Amino acid sequence: MVEPLPDATRKYFDVCQEKLGMIPNVLKAYAFDVEKLNTFTAMYNDLMLGDSGLSKLEREMIAVVVSSINKCWYCLVAHGAAVRQLSGDPVLGERMAFNWRTAKLDARQRAMLLFAEKLTTESHKTEEADRQALRDAGFSDRDIFDIASVAAFFNMTNRVASGVAMAPNDDYHGSFR
Amino acid sequence: MVEPLPDATRKYFDVCQEKLGMIPNVLKAYAFDVEKLNTFTAMYNDLMLGDSGLSKLEREMIAVVVSSINKCWYCLVAHGAAVRQLSGDPVLGERMAFNWRTAKLDARQRAMLLFAEKLTTESHKTEEADRQALRDAGFSDRDIFDIASVAAFFNMTNRVASGVAMAPNDDYHGSFR
Amino acid sequence: MVEPLPDATRKYFDVCQEKLGMIPNVLKAYAFDVEKLNTFTAMYNDLMLGDSGLSKLEREMIAVVVSSINKCWYCLVAHGAAVRQLSGDPVLGERMAFNWRTAKLDARQRAMLLFAEKLTTESHKTEEADRQALRDAGFSDRDIFDIASVAAFFNMTNRVASGVAMAPNDDYHGSFR
Amino acid sequence: MVEPLPDATRKYFDVCQEKLGMIPNVLKAYAFDVEKLNTFTAMYNDLMLGDSGLSKLEREMIAVVVSSINKCWYCLVAHGAAVRQLSGDPVLGERMAFNWRTAKLDARQRAMLLFAEKLTTESHKTEEADRQALRDAGFSDRDIFDIASVAAFFNMTNRVASGVAMAPNDDYHGSFR
Amino acid sequence: MVEPLPDATRKYFDVCQEKLGMIPNVLKAYAFDVEKLNTFTAMYNDLMLGDSGLSKLEREMIAVVVSSINKCWYCLVAHGAAVRQLSGDPVLGERMAFNWRTAKLDARQRAMLLFAEKLTTESHKTEEADRQALRDAGFSDRDIFDIASVAAFFNMTNRVASGVAMAPNDDYHGSFR
């Protein structure tokens, strides 16, 4: 981490500590360069916490399903905990991480995860028919942009985390079980 | 696109028009939401144009190799042109896009692209030995962070572009041939 | 389940209830046919609880790594809990389930899991060199038989469980966290 | 092999010799440990020779199709011979071993082999729709259990055989041609 | 190349030079053995230039799509140029080479390329239903033979070119852009 941290960063980390009880290791991993940290957090916060037709839980479900395909240790632990927290259903978090098809999902969420899965494993075969399936399940074109963006974002973070061997904070493991 | 565009965005687009002769379609695709546009351009500019032990050409080579594996139409066209431009070698751009192993590369660039390829196709198998191979080829740990980040970023953009069917500007096709 | 259960089966279930606090759902799933239940439990008990040069924890690690590749909901939940219990290390169980390469393993356990992984994903390429790598890591030929047998067994149970949609007992999820 | 063989094992081997003209090498391979041999033969005999809605030929067809995907030398030779014998159709055995889709099958057997194939290659994607396809082809839920169990069993034996390099008896090769 | 070249070969090369402005490197690569050169050119000319229900452009589209899957440097360059030339559409050539699904195709050409793709990636799963899909799109059985033959031919040439590292003539790169 750069020393000293800029005030804005310090404050952001204090908020994390207060609200989450920890500073997520991914933030510390980026903190050797404040610009990189800022671009990461700006994109993360917009995608995962900003306005969207997708609920926060749905966005976290996409995060975990993508991370499960990519077997990303960091993201499975951190976002698995988020699914457990947001859903209040500890088993749902494990289902997303282990095999999302075992979860009882409505047609909307199933369509959403099928699209995220296809984008992850064979994005080049995505066609208008795949987008139409999302519309048929009730998603708007803006929602489709968000599904694609969230799935794509975790295809990025999974690879950064695996590429530089990021390890998740220990506190995630036992939380919301 | 939001109407009217904020001044900063308008200026950014004007700079694009002036320097590139076009506004890249990816920017227009994000311009329905200025926050999303900004987070995308901030990350892109930091990664591809900011300080790094990797040359801009090397970063574009990673972009094209990743996009070739993912068969992303938008990124292959736009970043293939960038490799042609930055290298002054039109054939190199096509080699990166069609099959990077056909290019005559020094040990450094070969190691860099092998790592980017592995992160793209089986990121979960990345191990310390893979990072050590980069160090042995002369890369610092900061460089490794940048290789991973650039490879990961295009694993994101490839999927956004394919997910929402972005089409590259026609001007790329004939440029720097 | 057949009604009434034969005495021996009833006793076996009582022992499970007493020692594990539950009757594992896999046993109930087989109990429609006592012969099938008996052949399953006989093989399971011999492989996982019988004499072997592999510790019980090592056998459970193989079980989870194989089940992770096959994304078997039942086995990941049940045997992930077993790794947590036997190792006293809740994080180790999640590492095995999410991405075993993130675990710090000695050369012996790494060789063991590489062999189990190869048997699971491309068994037809197993060659004498693969067995020699196990011998070099200190395993005897009898140990190799056991590694192969345990890895193979979970390649069976994963497919039975997924094929007929077995669900693990809820009690596993929160245990040994 | 343990020396001397227990009486029951000796008798079982004698029956093999009498009925098959050989002791299958897989039995000799397990005979270093009578308990392992017994658990293997008990499960094998229940699955392949016990009561089932599947004919013995159908079970052998599943065995060969699974072994073909896994390229298991032992099982392709031994169970290919069994398909030739039970069907009285030497070409059918080769079709199952080389490419089952070239065989003219009725809807029932095609559905059965599609399910066995999916369980072998991507078991985690097995869903209720796959089981419904079997029911639509006339299979009961008990039959589905048997299809899954037989397919799963050969996913086990293929890996034991490849893992420890079992070689089939030479007598299989020319038989029932 | 054999020295001197037989008269017929010399004439053939002169025709190439005159009509194409170059002698394609593949011909020079085969010219160490005139019989091999002749069998190659005879098959090539029959398939790509002979009578067929497929237009020459369609055959070149198949060539590029197959070569894209196999990432064949030589064939992507040479036949990418041919698609640009025959279609008069420089972008179409790049679409075929980078990701054919991004091209706007009519139902006939889409069916043709889906079949070529399947033959390339999982030929053993080709079934009557796949051929029927081609008939439904307007192709005759003779046309199907030609689609299969052209797709298969480039699955051969891709592997010869990659196997012996053939490099395409430089003149292809800038042509018909």
Next chain:
Amino acid sequence: MVEPLPDATRKYFDVCQEKLGMIPNVLKAYAFDVEKLNTFTAMYNDLMLGDSGLSKLEREMIAVVVSSINKCWYCLVAHGAAVRQLSGDPVLGERMAFNWRTAKLDARQRAMLLFAEKLTTESHKTEEADRQALRDAGFSDRDIFDIASVAAFFNMTNRVASGVAMAPNDDYHGSFR
């Protein structure tokens, strides 16, 4: 088949009947067009029967190994018989068809089949190091051309045969067992 067959074709078929006891179905499949038949047989005869540093048996071994990966019913049956015939070893033919790694091969033949396998499954990754491995095993560059050509040729014929559903002559099945 065209009627009447040209004299040369008729004679060729008569020779087949005399020497092989049959007219291979592949020839009949091509005989609807004499030019296609001739280009096929010319290439086949040059590659499989012409001068080469590879023995005829070695070429047939490549044919079967490639066809095994592609699961081509026609070629596995016809060339499996050829390996049985040329080697006088019926088991060797089955090993090549089922899993070539189970065969005891010298370093030369193992290197040859590894190269053929790589060309078949991931030809784009073939590099100078792969060719050097062949040279180290005693092959000349001309031999490498032949290995690549034979492996490539069967990657073609496998796809024609599967694409148009060619069935091998029944006489192959029982021969040379």
